[in-house]
Amino acid sequence: xxxxxxxxxxxxxxxxxxxxxxxxxxxxxxxxxxxxxxxxxxxxxxxxxxxxxxxxxxxxxxxxxxxxxxxxxxxxxxxxxxxxxxxxxxxxxxxxxxxxxxxxxxxxxxxxxxxxx
Amino acid sequence: xxxxxxxxxxxxxxxxxxxxxxxxxxxxxxxxxxxxxxxxxxxxxxxxxxxxxxxxxxxxxxxxxxxxxxxxxxxxxxxxxxxxxxxxxxxxxxxxxxxxxxxxxxxxxxxxxxxxxxxxxxxxxxxxxxxxxxxxxxxxxxxxxxxxxxxxxxxxxxxxxxxxxxxxxxxxxxxxxxxxxxxxxxxxxxxxxxxxxxxxxxxxxxxxxxxxxxxxxxxxxxxxxxxxxxxxxxxxxxxxxxxxxxxxxxxxxxxxxxxxxxxxxxxxxxxxxxxxxxxxxxxxxxxxxxxxxxxxxxxxxxxxxxxxxxxxxxxxxxxxxxxxxxxxxxxxxxxxxxxxxxxxxxxxxxxxxxxx
Numbered sequence: 001x002x003x004x005x006x007x008x009x010x011x012x013x014x015x016x017x018x019x020x021x022x023x024x025x026x027x028x029x030x031x032x033x034x035x036x037x038x039x040x041x042x043x044x045x046x047x048x049x050x051x052x053x054x055x056x057x058x059x060x061x062x063x064x065x066x067x068x069x070x071x072x073x074x075x076x077x078x079x080x081x082x083x084x085x086x087x088x089x090x091x092x093x094x095x096x097x098x099x100x101x102x103x104x105x106x107x108x109x110x111x112x113x114x115x116x117x
Numbered sequence: 118x119x120x121x122x123x124x125x126x127x128x129x130x131x132x133x134x135x136x137x138x139x140x141x142x143x144x145x146x147x148x149x150x151x152x153x154x155x156x157x158x159x160x161x162x163x164x165x166x167x168x169x170x171x172x173x174x175x176x177x178x179x180x181x182x183x184x185x186x187x188x189x190x191x192x193x194x195x196x197x198x199x200x201x202x203x204x205x206x207x208x209x210x211x212x213x214x215x216x217x218x219x220x221x222x223x224x225x226x227x228x229x230x231x232x233x234x235x236x237x238x239x240x241x242x243x244x245x246x247x248x249x250x251x252x253x254x255x256x257x258x259x260x261x262x263x264x265x266x267x268x269x270x271x272x273x274x275x276x277x278x279x280x281x282x283x284x285x286x287x288x289x290x291x292x293x294x295x296x297x298x299x300x301x302x303x304x305x306x307x308x309x310x311x312x313x314x315x316x317x318x319x320x321x322x323x324x325x326x327x328x329x330x331x332x333x334x335x336x337x338x339x340x341x342x343x344x345x346x347x348x349x350x351x352x353x354x355x356x357x358x359x360x361x362x363x364x365x366x367x368x369x370x371x372x373x374x375x376x377x378x379x380x381x382x383x384x385x386x387x388x389x390x391x392x393x394x395x396x397x398x399x400x401x402x403x404x405x406x407x408x409x410x411x412x413x414x415x416x417x418x419x420x421x422x423x424x425x426x427x428x429x430x431x432x433x434x435x436x437x438x439x440x441x442x443x444x445x446x447x448x449x450x451x452x453x454x455x456x457x458x459x460x461x462x463x464x465x466x467x468x469x470x471x472x473x
Contacts, residue, residue: 001394001468003395004350005350005352005353005356006353007357007395008357012361
């Protein structure tokens, strides 16, 4: 029966069933990913952000929620300019973090020890 | 924790509720949604418990719906509220009890606004005088009608003819309580138990023999939100909230839901039909839904009032399975007979949700 409206898809994330393998692999390559405090300085300074939705903060959050599709979409918009690295109050090498993530997303060809630029 | 310390903390969450002499203001929509509730609130408080509850035919809407829909500004809403206070003052009462949660929130918000900004109170007094030559005194106490039933829960339990127990097994019924957002989420100190532990409904249900279910989305909004349901295209958002609650409570197999808001019981009741038509899923036993009652209807059932006099035939979800558990006798032939046995007509049946 058509009521003219329908249930919205749930945005709930079941953290018990999320696949964290991609996030864990990133942490092995870039351990500083763990010290992000989600302040959003990276997102605020991102040149591509206002036009593409790119946000390093959201990328890390998405990885921890298993939202790989959204993460890939955001990563594809990054220009690797490195401005986010300059403003991070925790000193995270966000540019390297993104680069490693792109490599993991490509085919997982990055192995331990090869991640650091 | 030290017991005395716990008692002291809990005392901060209590609300002073005078036991008598109240000026009653009705809801705009409850008489359409659940027509027996307000009638039986007065019946229980006045006739069965002997309390002094006064109402007047000059009372109007509190303006809450228009205010929350951004149709009127707050100053207009406050002037409407001031007029209700004037009616109360003219009737010689100092305690105001509202049937509607949004009205309760609106009255409370108005009084809090005037406390913070006395100049606004002066403007409203002037506007009220210019528009209808009325003056008012602010109420000493503002309560929601469920506060009164909560206060009288012991007296109701003493007069009870039925308890919230499955009479076939002796097990307490599993009760989901849902408290309207405007009860204590806006002004926590105005509600019994505050926003963290609102016990106005759980206190009633437990006093009458039921067992309260605690489930993950217990304090989630029902999704009523005025601006969501007014626009048809937005109703999916409203229903999704309700759906989230049902999915969360389903594993606990509730026997009933009780609420103290006009919108919550309406949507928790009616959306069960829409969800069943759209997804094929029902949440009660054997294809039925979960009956949703207002606190007055529940008090009425406990006190032995005929279910059809309480207006339970107006509910979308069939209440008969619940009545059978409680051991309450009812005449199916009289279900759709209204006042003076006038035929109010049997509605069409849903395709999925089982009804009687």
